[in-house]
Amino acid sequence: MAPPGAISRRAFLGGAVLAAGALQAPHVHARARPRLVIVGGGAGGVSLARAVVTDSAGGIAVTLVEPHARYFACFQSNLALGGLRDPDSLLFSYAGLAKAGVEVVPAAASAIDRDRREVRLGDGRRLAYDRLALSPGIDLKYDSVPGWSREAEDAMPHAWTGERQFRRLKARLDAVPDGGLIVIIAPPNPSRCPPAPYERASMMAHALKSTGRERAKIIILDPKPKFPKQGLFQEGWEAHYPGMIEWMAPDISEGVQSVDPKTGTVVTGFETYARADLVNVIPAQWAGAMARAAGLADVSGWCPVVPDTLASTIDRTILIIGDAANAGDMPKSAFAANNQAMVVAAALRSELLSAHADAPGYANTCWSAIARDDVVKESSRYAVADGRIRETETFLSQSGEPADLRGRLRAENDAWYAALVRGLFD
Known part of the structure; x- marks a missing residue:
C-alpha cells in the first residue's frame, strides 16, 4: 500500500427551494445523454467536471455553472501572503475546461427546483439535469x-x-x-x-x-x-x-x-x-448559501451525505462535494475536495453508464509552511465504516526533523499544486 498522502492520478484528476423533492430512488430521464450540472467552479467542482467529461468519453454531458471569470486558489494564498508565491500564480481561467468539452455557463445559480430537476439562473434561464453536483464551498457567519x-x-x-x-x-x-x-x-x-x-x-x-x-x-x-x-x-x-x-x-x-x-x-x-x-x-463558517437555501443542510449548517457516493441524504439526485459536505472525519480542504470529486465521478459513471466502480477510497494531505524551507505535512486515509467516513491511518511530520526533509516537503507541496492546477485548468 502506498503511504498515506501519496499522490495518485485519481487524487490529482482524481437560492431557495422551489419545490422539495421526496427522498426516492434515483432514475435517469430519457435523453440522448444523461446531463450532469455542477454548481461551483472551485477545486471540487472543476475536478468533477474534468473527471466526468474525460473518463466518460463524452457519454455524460457536463455543464459547470460559475459566475466568476477566474478562479483564485485561496488554498495557496498564505504562501503568497508570505512572499513565497506570486499572487498571480493563483489565478486561472476556465477556458481550458471549455476546450475539454465542459459547457461553462458564466452565471450565478439562484435556485434549485428539485421536482423539475432544474437549476434556475439569475438571468431567468433554467438548466435541466439528471444529476446535480453542488460544490458551493463555505459561507461566513458575519x-x-x-x-x-x-x-x-x-x-x-x-x-x-x-x-x-x-x-x-x-x-x-x-x-x-x-x-x-x-x-x-x-x-x-x-x-x-x-x-x-x-x-x-x-x-x-x-x-x-x-x-x-x-x-x-x-x-x-x-x-x-x-x-x-x-x-x-x-x-x-x-x-x-x-x-x-x-x-x-x-x-x-x-x-x-x-x-x-x-x-x-x-x-x-x-x-x-x-x-x-x-x-x-476569520469567523465561524457553514455550507455555501445555495446548498442551505436548497434545504440540503441540516441543523449543523453542513450537508449530510451518503458516505459511499456523497449523494445528499435529503435528495439522492444531488451530490455534495468539497467544503459544504459533512464528510465524516475528512477535513475541508482542496485536496479532499479533489479526492471526493474522483469518488463522485466513479459513482456517476457506474450509475449513469453502467460502468464498474471500485469501493470509494478517500484521502487527504495537508502541507503547512512555517518558513520558506520548513514545511510540515499531515496525510490520512479514510474508509466507509458504520455509516460514515472514518479515518483509518494517518501520517504526521515529527518534531526535530532535519532541515533537508522539511525542504523536500516544500518541493512536494509545490509539485502537488502544479500537477493539480495543470490537470484541472490546462
Whole structure:
C-alpha cells in the first residue's frame, strides 16, 4: 500500500427551494445523454467536471455553472501572503475546461427546483439535469464575532474567500510598521482548512521578518483549546520567529468580547488590544448559501451525505462535494475536495453508464509552511465504516526533523499544486 498522502492520478484528476423533492430512488430521464450540472467552479467542482467529461468519453454531458471569470486558489494564498508565491500564480481561467468539452455557463445559480430537476439562473434561464453536483464551498457567519459584519470586512479583512479579500489583507500586512500589532481571530470548528490560520500567522511573520520588521507582534485569539499540528507550529515559531507570535487559548483570553472596526480595537475577557495595525477576523463558517437555501443542510449548517457516493441524504439526485459536505472525519480542504470529486465521478459513471466502480477510497494531505524551507505535512486515509467516513491511518511530520526533509516537503507541496492546477485548468 502506498503511504498515506501519496499522490495518485485519481487524487490529482482524481437560492431557495422551489419545490422539495421526496427522498426516492434515483432514475435517469430519457435523453440522448444523461446531463450532469455542477454548481461551483472551485477545486471540487472543476475536478468533477474534468473527471466526468474525460473518463466518460463524452457519454455524460457536463455543464459547470460559475459566475466568476477566474478562479483564485485561496488554498495557496498564505504562501503568497508570505512572499513565497506570486499572487498571480493563483489565478486561472476556465477556458481550458471549455476546450475539454465542459459547457461553462458564466452565471450565478439562484435556485434549485428539485421536482423539475432544474437549476434556475439569475438571468431567468433554467438548466435541466439528471444529476446535480453542488460544490458551493463555505459561507461566513458575519454575526459570529461581536462588532464585526459584512460591512466591516475591508477594515478587518477575513481573506478566507476570494481574490479581493486576499489583496486587501496583503495590502494591510504590507503597511504594518516595525513594532506594529496584528491580531488574528481564529474560527471555531469546523472550518475550511483547519491548519490555515496558523500557517497564515507563520507566513505573516515570515513577511515581516524578511522586510526588517521583526519587532512586530502577532496575537492569535483562538476559541479552540488546541489546533492542528500545534506542537510543530509552536516549535517552528520559536525557531524562526522568537517572540513574534503568541497563541492564546480561550481559557487564557477568556474569549473575544467585541471588535471595533473603526479603531482597530479587540476586546477580550483578559485584555483589550487597542488600535491594532491589522485585525484578521476569520469567523465561524457553514455550507455555501445555495446548498442551505436548497434545504440540503441540516441543523449543523453542513450537508449530510451518503458516505459511499456523497449523494445528499435529503435528495439522492444531488451530490455534495468539497467544503459544504459533512464528510465524516475528512477535513475541508482542496485536496479532499479533489479526492471526493474522483469518488463522485466513479459513482456517476457506474450509475449513469453502467460502468464498474471500485469501493470509494478517500484521502487527504495537508502541507503547512512555517518558513520558506520548513514545511510540515499531515496525510490520512479514510474508509466507509458504520455509516460514515472514518479515518483509518494517518501520517504526521515529527518534531526535530532535519532541515533537508522539511525542504523536500516544500518541493512536494509545490509539485502537488502544479500537477493539480495543470490537470484541472490546462
